[in-house]
Amino acid sequence: MASYQLKVNGKQHTVEVDPDTPLLWVLRDNLKLYGTKYGCGIAQCGVCTVHVDGLPIRSCCVPIEKLENKEIVTIEGLSEDGSHPVQVAWKKIDVPQCGYCQSGQIMTAAALLQRKPNPSDEEISRAMKGNLCRCGTYTRIREAIHEASKHQQS
Amino acid sequence: MAGGGLMMSITLPGSTHLLDNTSPGSAALNAFLSIAPDGKITFLLTKHEMGQGSGTGLPMILADELGADWNKLSIIRSDYDRKFNWRTMGVTGGSSTISGMWDVLRKAGATAREMLKQAAAKRWEVSTAILKAENNFIVNTENGEKLEFGQLAEAAAQLPVPESVTLKKPEEFVYIGKPVKNLLTEDMAIGKANYGINTDVPGMVYASIEKCPVYKGKLKNFDATEALKVTGVIDVFPMPSFEPVSPDNHVQEGVVVVATSTWAAFKARKALKIEWDPGKFATANIESLKKEMSAVLNGTMDPGYRRGDTDKLKKEEGYEVFEAEYDNPYQAHALMEPINATVHFKGDTCEVWVGTQSGERVTKEVAKVTGLPEDKITTHVLNSGGAFGRRYYCDSSMEAAYISMQIKKPVKVTWSREDEVAHDYFHPYQKSIHRAVISPEKKVVGWETSLCRTEVYASGLNIADIPYDFPNVKTEWKQLESIIHPGAWRSVSEHSSSLGKESFMDELTRKLGKDPVEFRLELLQEEIRKEGNTDDAERVYNYRKLLRERHVAVLNTIKEKGLWNNSILPSGSGKGIAIENFGGTVCAHIAQVSLADNDFGFKVDKVSSVVHCGTLINPHFGKGQIEGSIIWALSALKYGGVEVEKGVVKQRNFHNNRLLKMDEIPEIEIYFIESDEPPSGLGEPGTPPLAPAVLNALFDATGKRIRKIPVTKEDLQANSI
Numbered sequence: 001m002a003s004y005q006l007k008v009n010g011k012q013h014t015v016e017v018d019p020d021t022p023l024l025w026v027l028r029d030n031l032k033l034y035g036t037k038y039g040c041g042i043a044q045c046g047v048c049t050v051h052v053d054g055l056p057i058r059s060c061c062v063p064i065e066k067l068e069n070k071e072i073v074t075i076e077g078l079s080e081d082g083s084h085p086v087q088v089a090w091k092k093i094d095v096p097q098c099g100y101c102q103s104g105q106i107m108t109a110a111a112l113l114q115r116k117p118n119p120s121d122e123e124i125s126r127a128m129k130g131n132l133c134r135c136g137t138y139t140r141i142r143e144a145i146h147e148a149s150k151h152q153q154s
Numbered sequence: 155m156a157g158g159g160l161m162m163s164i165t166l167p168g169s170t171h172l173l174d175n176t177s178p179g180s181a182a183l184n185a186f187l188s189i190a191p192d193g194k195i196t197f198l199l200t201k202h203e204m205g206q207g208s209g210t211g212l213p214m215i216l217a218d219e220l221g222a223d224w225n226k227l228s229i230i231r232s233d234y235d236r237k238f239n240w241r242t243m244g245v246t247g248g249s250s251t252i253s254g255m256w257d258v259l260r261k262a263g264a265t266a267r268e269m270l271k272q273a274a275a276k277r278w279e280v281s282t283a284i285l286k287a288e289n290n291f292i293v294n295t296e297n298g299e300k301l302e303f304g305q306l307a308e309a310a311a312q313l314p315v316p317e318s319v320t321l322k323k324p325e326e327f328v329y330i331g332k333p334v335k336n337l338l339t340e341d342m343a344i345g346k347a348n349y350g351i352n353t354d355v356p357g358m359v360y361a362s363i364e365k366c367p368v369y370k371g372k373l374k375n376f377d378a379t380e381a382l383k384v385t386g387v388i389d390v391f392p393m394p395s396f397e398p399v400s401p402d403n404h405v406q407e408g409v410v411v412v413a414t415s416t417w418a419a420f421k422a423r424k425a426l427k428i429e430w431d432p433g434k435f436a437t438a439n440i441e442s443l444k445k446e447m448s449a450v451l452n453g454t455m456d457p458g459y460r461r462g463d464t465d466k467l468k469k470e471e472g473y474e475v476f477e478a479e480y481d482n483p484y485q486a487h488a489l490m491e492p493i494n495a496t497v498h499f500k501g502d503t504c505e506v507w508v509g510t511q512s513g514e515r516v517t518k519e520v521a522k523v524t525g526l527p528e529d530k531i532t533t534h535v536l537n538s539g540g541a542f543g544r545r546y547y548c549d550s551s552m553e554a555a556y557i558s559m560q561i562k563k564p565v566k567v568t569w570s571r572e573d574e575v576a577h578d579y580f581h582p583y584q585k586s587i588h589r590a591v592i593s594p595e596k597k598v599v600g601w602e603t604s605l606c607r608t609e610v611y612a613s614g615l616n617i618a619d620i621p622y623d624f625p626n627v628k629t630e631w632k633q634l635e636s637i638i639h640p641g642a643w644r645s646v647s648e649h650s651s652s653l654g655k656e657s658f659m660d661e662l663t664r665k666l667g668k669d670p671v672e673f674r675l676e677l678l679q680e681e682i683r684k685e686g687n688t689d690d691a692e693r694v695y696n697y698r699k700l701l702r703e704r705h706v707a708v709l710n711t712i713k714e715k716g717l718w719n720n721s722i723l724p725s726g727s728g729k730g731i732a733i734e735n736f737g738g739t740v741c742a743h744i745a746q747v748s749l750a751d752n753d754f755g756f757k758v759d760k761v762s763s764v765v766h767c768g769t770l771i772n773p774h775f776g777k778g779q780i781e782g783s784i785i786w787a788l789s790a791l792k793y794g795g796v797e798v799e800k801g802v803v804k805q806r807n808f809h810n811n812r813l814l815k816m817d818e819i820p821e822i823e824i825y826f827i828e829s830d831e832p833p834s835g836l837g838e839p840g841t842p843p844l845a846p847a848v849l850n851a852l853f854d855a856t857g858k859r860i861r862k863i864p865v866t867k868e869d870l871q872a873n874s875i
Contacts (some may be wrong), residue, residue: 001385017415018385025417029360034352035345037539038416039490040571044808047490075345087343094335097778098205099342100349100490100539125817132808134490134540135205136785137778138816 004064008033009077019065023057024048026064027074035075035103039132046131049104050074056111058130075103078110086110089148097135105131109145118149185237186216186262193290193304195220195227200238201255202246202511203231203338204541206837207775210337211252212259214329214771219263219322221287222303224329229337234513234533245512247546247642249737249835252771256832264319266310273309274301324769324830333774338537350509350536353496355564361557362419362568363393365408365577368432368801369638370395373407380425381411386418389561390426396552399518403548404639406577410553412561416568423570435801438637440583443798444481446634447585447606451479455604455630458615461685462626464591464600472594477587477602478661480654481862482845484608484796485581485643486811491539492574497554498564503530504555505564509538511546519548523555542786543642547579575811576803579641580796582609584650588658591626596666598677600626607650608636614651617685618694621701621735622677637798644786645841648736656732656846657861660853670731670850671709671718678706697738704740704766707827708733715825717744717762724748727759730850732843738834739767743784745820745847747855754792755867756855758848760821763840768831776836780824783840789814791845791863 006013008031015030022041027033027050036059039047043058050059051073078084082091086109096102105128112119112127119127124145133141188196197216203209209229217227235243241254267287274292275282284296291300324330341347366373378390393408409426413419468475495508497520504524510516513533521528538545554567569577584607591600601624605612613619615629643649663670682702684695712718718731726749733742746760761784770776793812797804805811845863852870853859860869 018418018421020421021415021417025415029415029417032354033345034348034354037490038351038492038568040808041420042571042807042809045490045571079344082340082344090343091335091339094333094339094774096205096336096339096342097207097782098490098538098540099338099347100205102342103345106343129815129817132490132813132815134488134542134786134813135778136782136814136819138785138814138819139781139822140778142816 005068006064006072007070008072009074015064017064020063023050023059023062023064023067023072027059033074033076037100037103039101045101046108047101047104049107049131051107051111054111054114056108075107078106084110085148085152086113086144089144089151093140093144093147095137095140095144097137101131101133105133105141109141109148112145113149113152117152119145186259187220187266189303189307191304191307193226193302195222195303197227197229198232199229200232200243201251202509202535202541202545203537204246204509204511204545205539206251206779207336207772208246208251210334211771211775212255213337214334215256215259216263218327218329219260220267221289223290224334226290231535231537234517234535240514244514245546247511247543249739249837249839251835252833253737253835260321261319264321265316268316268319269310269313270303270306272313273306276309277301330769330771332772334772336775348536349491349539350496350507351491351494351539351568353507353536353566355496355498355507358496358564358566359388359412359414359561360416360419360568361410361412361554361565362416362423362570363408363410363553363573364423364426364428365406365573366430366432367576368430369406369435370404371407371433371435371801372431373409374429374431376409376429377427378409380427381422384413384418384422384425386414387422388412388414390422391560393553393556396523398552399522400515402641403515403519403552405549405552410557412557412565420570432801435637438798438801440483440796440798443583443634443637444585447583448479450606450632450634451585451587451604455632458603458629458631459617460628461617462600464602464626464628467591467600467626474592475589476592476662476665477589478658478861479585479587480657482584482650482653483794483863484583484638485790485794486575486578486796486805487542487544487643488575488808488811488813489540489542489544492571493544493550493569494567495550495554496564496566497551497558499524499555499558499562502526503532506531506533506551506555507536508533508551509536509541509545510548510551511541512548515546516548516551519552520555523552524559542644543646544579546642571808572806575805575807577639579639581643582607582636582640582650584608586651586654588654590658590662592666598624598662600624600628602627603629603655605631605651606634607631608634609640609647611647612651613647614655618697619735621698621705622674623680624677637801638796638803644783645736645838648734648838648842649787649845652732652734652842653845653849653863656734656843657849660730660732660846660850661859671712674733675706675709678702700738701735701740704735705733708740708742708764708766711764711825711827712742712744717764726855728851728853728855730847730852730854732846732850734839734842736835736839736842739765739836739839741765741780741839741843743843743847745844745851747848747851749855753867754865755870756852756865758788758820760823761844761847763822763824764827765824765836765839766827766829767834767836767839768829769833770826771833773826776826777824779836780840781822783838784822784844785814785819787841787844788820788848791848791865793864795864
């Protein structure tokens with residue numbers, strides 16, 4: 001057990017955990033930030049995606065000891081009020097069914113648009129293929145990313 | 155409710171006849187809405203929300219009849235409550251939520267509307283005949299005066315409940331048939347949507363269970379020395395199996411780790427040293443099961459349905475027997491939200507928090523595990539991250555109840571993904587033989603179905619499942635004991651049976667040199683005849699009539715829209731069609747495939763679907779369910795099947811229990827047939843016809859007849875036909 005300083009959604013937190021504890025479980029069990037989901041534990045499904053220094057990472061596979069002094073953003077911190085262009089597009093297209101994977105989808109999509117403001121279908125597929133959706137909302141996810149891209153540019 | 159004030163809570167004592175009292179001890183009572191003085195309407199959701207949209211589709215039905223303003227409506231989820239019955243609460247499954255609640259909620263909404271009208275009529279001293287409900291107001295149509303529902307609710311609640319009410323005509327619907335947005339999307343987009351796995355109870359600890367890897371195996375002994383050294387571990391003890399209330403609820407034996415975090419519990423499990431007694435399935439494997447099934451299919455089986463005498467026909471001179479055998483393996487659910495439950499056993503009462511398709515079954519099982527009476531169990535039913543039949547079973551709640559009793563604390567049990575896959579309640583294995591007897595005039599005069607499967611339920615056995623008209627029919631079946639736990643998986647037995655039935659229809663079509671759409675229409679030409687005079691015969695007759703009408707409507711729509719004979723495909727491409735009924739909804743898929751240089755040797759380019767589900771409540775949701783079903787079934791076709799060696803499931807996580815990803819999704823177009831008939835379900839009907847449509851398309855493209863899933867590159871390269 002050791003003490004770690006974390007910056008999550010702009011706030012400083014101190015947590016006492018083992019160094020190998022994945023960020024996912026610190027977010028969920030210690031900080032009670034339940035928007036980030038557990039799906040597989042081996043970076044195969046993408047439901048735990050958060051941003052670390054602006055890049056999308058699978059929080060289930062990153063130990064806490066590697067995250068000190070990094071900027072961590074979860075779905076709760078993507079915007080204050082759900083106004084991030086990706087969130088707005090998700091609501092407009094009404095993407096989710098069960099919704100469990102959608103935090104991860106939104107975080108991956110937001111990082112994609114940060115890098116590529118106007119992605120092609122192929123670029124969307126490439127960026128999003130690590131995010132599984134068992135309900136099969138993929139067509140709407142793609143539509144919402146295009147929508148967010150339009151919204152972001154206008 | 156927060157905000158208090160005067161509220162109307164309407165109960166409909168006169169409506170007991172609406173409800174099937176199939177659940178012992180249940181009483182019919184409708185208490186689905188309350189209206190606050192400010193006009194805010196609260197809808198009580200008694201059905202599970204698992205992504206199928208019940209939490210929006212059901213209040214749409216009620217709000218429409220009520221004349222409510224959608225923006226003033228919010229929903230609350232009901233805990234399990236014995237005052238509701240099996241139909242209005244007991245189970246959420248079988249794609250029956252909308253169809254089962256349609257009458258109930260329309261009558262509940264219309265009754266409340268009439269009471270509000272009566273309250274307004276009294277206040278204005280006018281006749282109710284000149285009043286209408288619109289957008290949360292009762293409006294006097296003669297002078298335009300209006301009163302908000304909130305201003306009338308208290309007075310309305312004092313009035314006697316009308317015995318009968320007039321329901322809206324379809325053309326008067328305001329919300330039904332419109333793409334009303336999912337009430338949960340706002341929360342989902344900001345990460346605030348709640349699920350069972352997010353349950354957080356003060357003082358809660360975390361548990362995870364190392365389960366015996368072989369189905370129904372036993373724990374022999376274990377050494378927890380190393381596990382107890384892991385930081386945060388509180389306790390380690392055996393998880394017994396239980397004698398469940400319902401035999402389909404099975405708790406696998408294992409070793410429980412209780413810790414201060416989920417991660418600590420997961421980590422400590424890896425440090426356990428355990429000796430198992432694998433039991434009767436110690437040598438079980440899929441190859442042996444398949445051999446046993448084929449032997450069963452060629453032996454004496456249990457009779458299903460008989461009409462005429464196919465056996466006699468088969469011996470007649472000039473009659474040809476045409477047959478084929480199909481294989482449809484086990485499949486895992488792979489729900490995005492892993493299985494979990496949180497329980498707080500408090501000695502004389504017990505609270506459960508779980509995403510479940512049946513709060514009633516959970517309550518009964520937890521009562522038995524804890525030894526408490528059912529009325530001392532409170533089951534909070536939370537939304538779930540996909541259920542698809544898996545959350546009909548109550549094992550995680552039983553486990554959490556037992557653990558909470560041992561440690562005298564609230565506990566959240568979380569299954570790892572590996573647990574969720576390897577200890578699933580799997581879609582049953584089915585092998586089938588289909589046979590046609592063809593007359594010298596090239597007519598199909600006999601139809602035989604033989605099914606061997608690892609679960610008791612089976613479709614395609616009863617004449618109620620067979621819309622086509624064959625003068626002679628024989629069905630037979632046999633159940634073999636499953637080597638892994640069987641369960642309900644999106645579209646249940648229809649998925650198992652449709653692969654054989656609709657592939658065989660295609661084989662038959664080609665043998666007879668016919669067009670697959672026209673051939674099916676030919677077999678649907680005859681009016682359905684009633685067989686017998688019992689109530690059941692009447693039910694079967696009406697159901698088959700509905701199926702026949704809907705099959706014909708779907709096939710004719712395919713013709714009208716040119717979806718089948720639309721174009722000549724390039725070489726290396728092919729198309730296939732399949733059509734299936736699930737619970738009254740008839741869905742046809744036309745799959746277009748092409749050979750490709752990938753891991754499979756092919757890709758599915760496009761799926762066109764035509765669906766008849768009666769009234770379509772919400773087209774956005776309806777389309778989503780069919781798209782989702784296509785993707786679900788295509789995952790099973792490409793990546794599905796379960797390997798078992800020495801009783802152990804080899805699939806562990808998403809790397810070897812793969813699901814379709816975004817870059818593999820075909821183009822999908824969906825047509826719903828317009829209808830004013832009562833709604834039938836949409837959660838499952840898109841699943842069964844997908845596999846046969848793709849297999850038929852692969853034959854069209856390659857000339858290779860593949861009679862099983864998953865489809866591999868080797869299947870396409872094999873020389874068999």
